[in-house]
Amino acid sequence: MNILFIHQNFPGQFKHLAAVLASRGHRVTALTLRVKDRTTWKGVDVLPYGIARRTEQKMHPWVLDLDSKVTRAESCYLAARELRDQGYRPDIIIAHHGWGESLFLKDVWPDARLGLYCELYHLTDHPHMGFDPEFPMKDPELEKLRIRMKNINNHLHFDMAHAGISPTRFQADTFPQPFRDRITVVHDGIDTDTLRPDPEAEFGLADGRRLSRADEVVTFVNRNLEPYRGYHVFMRALPRLLRERPNAQVLIVGGDGVSYGARPPQGTTWKQVFIDEVRGRIPDSDWNRVHFLGRIPYDQFISLLQVSRVHLYLTYPFVLSWSLFEAMSCEAAIVASGTPPVQEAVEHDRTARLVDFFDGDALVDQAIDLLEDAESRKRLGAAARAQIFETYDLRRICLPRQLAWVDMLGQRPM
Structure with missing residues (x-):
């Protein structure tokens, strides 16, 4: 089959699926903003499309999001039309439609079957909206209207898509009927062969020190350090954690930007806002044990998880982090927020310890308890890896189900 992937940051969530489809003899092509020149990646023909500059135009702020999606969609449409005129005909289009790129592709190839990666439908009820009282909306009633406008892109896609795929039930269940019935829940998959415990693992710090499983390492990981992922709760818990665990080394991974939610005050970052808030309560000797690593290469990230004695994870009710x-796959002992997406993946005191998202003292209590209890760490870590192996393993579970979804998509009538 001819299979076309659409993702502005390809391969993104398709990195395993696209590669294995190419390895099985399918002609796999991708359109993306990520590259500037045509290239080949793991057997996939990766083609760039560019967004033309536009003159400034005034518009209502609620339609800015839709405007950016239509801009991408138009640019992707033009690149697709050029492919069509060169004779290319996809049997299947698989798109992460969240950025709008695939909005007009059925106009180019009306006979192609379209499958959507369904990351999230924006809901306006609690806890999806108004979860964190620290960041209240100026006018909740107006905010509901704005969020409803964000779903225009979803609804425009529903009428032309044949099927969807979503990595978790929590994410799939945000989508309304009847489209929800067309969504198959299959996680992107975890490579348990690579992400595995390693008692000999080491992680190097900038000052030349090497941390190992013999050290008391506490880890916290976000794509970006921001409230949606509980960074503020973690930072406010940090002074007590450092005070009560004088040997702990705290490793923090994450960028300075914003992936989700509101931006920080102009001229600063959420990272710095909450450093400034707590720094005065942390002596220099303790602060020297806090290591902001930024974003690190993936091999180093794996080593970090392998040396972690306790891993802390917090999130709003939102898309669950890889x-x-x-x-879990590295057998880390985890303390996490008991929010709905987390509760889908872990069970309290079987595969992790769960705490209320806002309860920093409970976060520290559970972290300290696990730091002092090697047997519980071992039990939770082993159960966590078993859960991943049985439910989210890339090669045994997720890829076969993704491939079955692609086969179904290729056969499914509208």
């Missing part, structure tokens, strides 16, 4: 599953 890092939680990756830590």
Whole structure:
């Protein structure tokens, strides 16, 4: 089959699926903003499309999101039309439609079957909206209207898509009927062969020190350090954790940007906002044990998880991070927020310890308890890896189900 992937940051969530489809003899092509020139990646023909500059135009702020999606969609449409005129005809289009890129592709290839990666439908009820009282909306009633506008892109895609795939039940269940019935829940998959415990693992710090399983390492990982992922709760818990665990080394992974939610005050970052808030309560000797690593190469990230004695994970009711599953696969002892997406993946005191998202003292209590209890760490870590192996393993579970979904998509009538 001719299979076309659409993702502005390809391969993104398709990194395993696209590669294995190419290895099985399918002609796999991708359109993306990520590259500037045509290239080949693991057998996939990766083609760039560019966004033309536009003159400034005034518009209502609620439609800015839709405008950016239509801009991408138009640019992707033009690249697709050029492919069509060169004779290319996809049997299947698989798109992460969240950025709008695939909005007009059925106009180019009306006979192609379209499958959507369904990351999230924006809901306006609690806890999806108004979860964190520290960051209240100026006008909740107006905010509901704005969020409803964000779903226009979803609804425009529903009428032309044949099927969807979503990595968790929590994410799939945000989508409304009847499209929810067309969504198959299959996780992106965790490579348990690579993400595995290693008693000999070491992680190097910038000052030349090497941390190992013999050290008391506490880890916290976000793509970006921001409230949606509980960074503020973690930072406020940090002074007590450092005070009560004088040998702990705290390793923090994450960028300075914003992936989700509101931006920080102009001229600063959420990372710095909460450093400034707590720094005065942390002596220099304790602060020297806090290591902000930024974003690190993946091999170093794996080593970090392998030396972690306790891994902390917090999130709003939102898309679940890969890092939680990756830590579980490495047999990390995890303390996590008991929010709905986390509760789908772990069970309290079987595969992790769960605490209220806002309860920093409970976070520290559970972390200290696990730091002092090697037997519980071993039990939770082993159960966490078993859960990943049985439910989210890339090669045994997820890829076969993803391939079955692609086969179904290729056969399914509208």
